[in-house]
Amino acid sequence: MELDLYDKRILEILLNNSREQISSIGKKIRLRRENVNYRINRLIRSGLIKEFNTIINEKNLNLSHYVVFLELINLKEDTEEKILNYLKNNKYMGWIGTSAGKWSLTFDVIAPERTEIEKVVRDFLDKFGRFIDDYVLLRFQEGDYFGLKFLGLVKKVNINESIHHEVKLDKKDIKILSLLNKNSRANYVEISKIVNLTPNGITNRIKNLKKSGIISNYTISLDWKKLGYEWYGIQLKLTKFEEEIDRRLINYFKNHKRVIFYYKYLGGIWDYDIGVIVKDSNELRDFINEFRKNFSDSVKISDVFLTLEETTGYKLPKGIFE
Numbered sequence: 001m002e003l004d005l006y007d008k009r010i011l012e013i014l015l016n017n018s019r020e021q022i023s024s025i026g027k028k029i030r031l032r033r034e035n036v037n038y039r040i041n042r043l044i045r046s047g048l049i050k051e052f053n054t055i056i057n058e059k060n061l062n063l064s065h066y067v068v069f070l071e072l073i074n075l076k077e078d079t080e081e082k083i084l085n086y087l088k089n090n091k092y093m094g095w096i097g098t099s100a101g102k103w104s105l106t107f108d109v110i111a112p113e114r115t116e117i118e119k120v121v122r123d124f125l126d127k128f129g130r131f132i133d134d135y136v137l138l139r140f141q142e143g144d145y146f147g148l149k150f151l152g153l154v155k156k157v158n159i160n161e162s163i164h165h166e167v168k169l170d171k172k173d174i175k176i177l178s179l180l181n182k183n184s185r186a187n188y189v190e191i192s193k194i195v196n197l198t199p200n201g202i203t204n205r206i207k208n209l210k211k212s213g214i215i216s217n218y219t220i221s222l223d224w225k226k227l228g229y230e231w232y233g234i235q236l237k238l239t240k241f242e243e244e245i246d247r248r249l250i251n252y253f254k255n256h257k258r259v260i261f262y263y264k265y266l267g268g269i270w271d272y273d274i275g276v277i278v279k280d281s282n283e284l285r286d287f288i289n290e291f292r293k294n295f296s297d298s299v300k301i302s303d304v305f306l307t308l309e310e311t312t313g314y315k316l317p318k319g320i321f322e
Contacts, residue, residue, distance in 0.1 A: 001048055001226040006031060008151055010039055011049075011222070015147040018052045018184045018218040051221040051313045054180040058110065060167055060213050063320065065094075065110045065140035066117050067263065067273070072104040073133040080105075083128055084311050091319030092120050096312040099233065101305025106233075108140070110317055138268035145261040145314065146254065149277065150222050150229070154257050167212045172197060176205055177214070178321035184218040221313045224260075229277040231260070231307040232284055236272040240298040252294065258287050270302045 003011070009029045013020050026036045043049045058065055072080065080098070087093045087107050092115065094108035109117055121137060148155055169177075175195050179186050188206075192199045209215045224231050238245065246264075253262040253274060263273040278284045288301065 001046060001228075003227075006035075007039060007043065010036065011043070011220070012148065012151055012153065014040075014049070014052075014220045015151070015222075016217075016219070018220045046226065047223050048226045049220050050223050050310075051315070052184040053219050053221055053314060054177075054184040055216040055219060056177065056181065056316055057213050057216050058316075061320070062113045063110055063316075064113050064115065064117055065108065066121070067138050067140055067265070068107050068109060068121060069103045069136045069138075070105040070132055071102060071134040072131050074131055079131055083131070086124070086127065088312055090120070090124075090317070091322065092117070092317050094312070094317050095310070095314050097310050098308045099305045100308055101233075102303050103233075103305050107312075111319060115319075136269060138265040138270075138273075141264045141266040143261060143263040144254065145219075146259065147219055147222065149257055149260055150224060150227055152257065154255060167214055169214070173205060173209065174321050176202065177209065178318070180206070180215070181316050181321070221310075224277055228279060230280070230284075232276045232278065233303075233305050233307055234274050234276055234288075235270045235302040235304075236274065237270040237300045237302045238272075238298065239300055242298075245295075245298045249295065249299065252291075258283070272299075275307070 006029060010025060013025050013028060022036050022040070023033050025031075026033045029036070031039075040049070072083075083105065084096065084098075087096050092109055092111040094110045096105075096107040098105055109120055111117055111120065118137075125132065125135070146155075172195050176191060179191050179194065188199045188202045192202045195202065197205070206215070236249075249272065250262065250264075253259045258276045258278060260275045260277050262275075265271055265273070276284065276287055278287065284304075288304070291299075292301070
């Protein structure tokens with residue numbers, strides 16, 4: 001998909017803050033409001049903009065987050081579709097993606113700490129175990145997503161320690177979060193009608209949710225294929241366990257133009273999972289060679305696989321808000 005400078009600036013602004021008002025975007029890029037609105041709607045219709053996302057701090061909501069990797073076998077024509085539908089309809093399943101390589105399917109399980117996540121996964125395995133040759137369940141520790149890199153933009157950053165706050169939310173806060181989780185551009189007036197508060201009351205509550213660290217930011221999800229990218233997952237195992245190595249790795253992920261996200265796991269068969277965007281296999285090979293040059297003394301590449309599709313984007317599952 002071809003993008004002009006206006007399209008790229010609009011996407012850059014929305015990646016940084018998907019709640020930015022149309023009029024504000026117009027002022028920043030010197031384009032009339034109706035033209036901005038037309039361009040955003042065109043980017044949505046084209047499928048490039050997939051979702052408007054609210055980034056919610058999982059730790060401050062006391063959530064447990066696990067990631068499951070599956071190797072599927074004995075698939076019939078509609079087996080994968082049935083598995084995906086089961087996952088999409090499960091109230092604790094978050095991101096879901098299909099892939100080619102060792103792993104056929106990956107999904108996130110996110111639930112309140114009191115929930116027995118092992119039971120959620122076990123119920124799934126009991127139902128579809130005959131189609132699963134191998135699986136891995138890993139506990140998510142931390143991660144980040146760098147959407148600006150889809151536009152070739154790298155925002156130089158340093159590692160900041162996230163602060164964990166104990167925050168008490170009432171039912172209205174939870175409802176507001178659930179609506180913003182579905183669509184970060186949800187209109188305050190519409191939210192006020194659903195929650196039964198004034199628009200000013202909604203505004204104040206959302207300000208408090210941001211101030212307390214529950215809401216971290218707003219962004220958008222893009223379809224990488226529309227921009228000519230391939231998305232590879234690379235799994236990494238530490239061979240040396242030093243804090244300095246972790247710091248070097250995370251800074252490398254944040255500041256490298258190819259790394260679109262990273263997950264760090266706690267006590268798993270590998271320690272990091274990263275997403276790498278490239279135009280072709282040659283760029284992938286260049287990235288792997290560069291990575292090994294920098295970290296071969298302390299990190300081993302365990303596996304590489306191609307991400308085929310995001311079945312469900314990065315949103316908290318509906319069970320969080322019940």
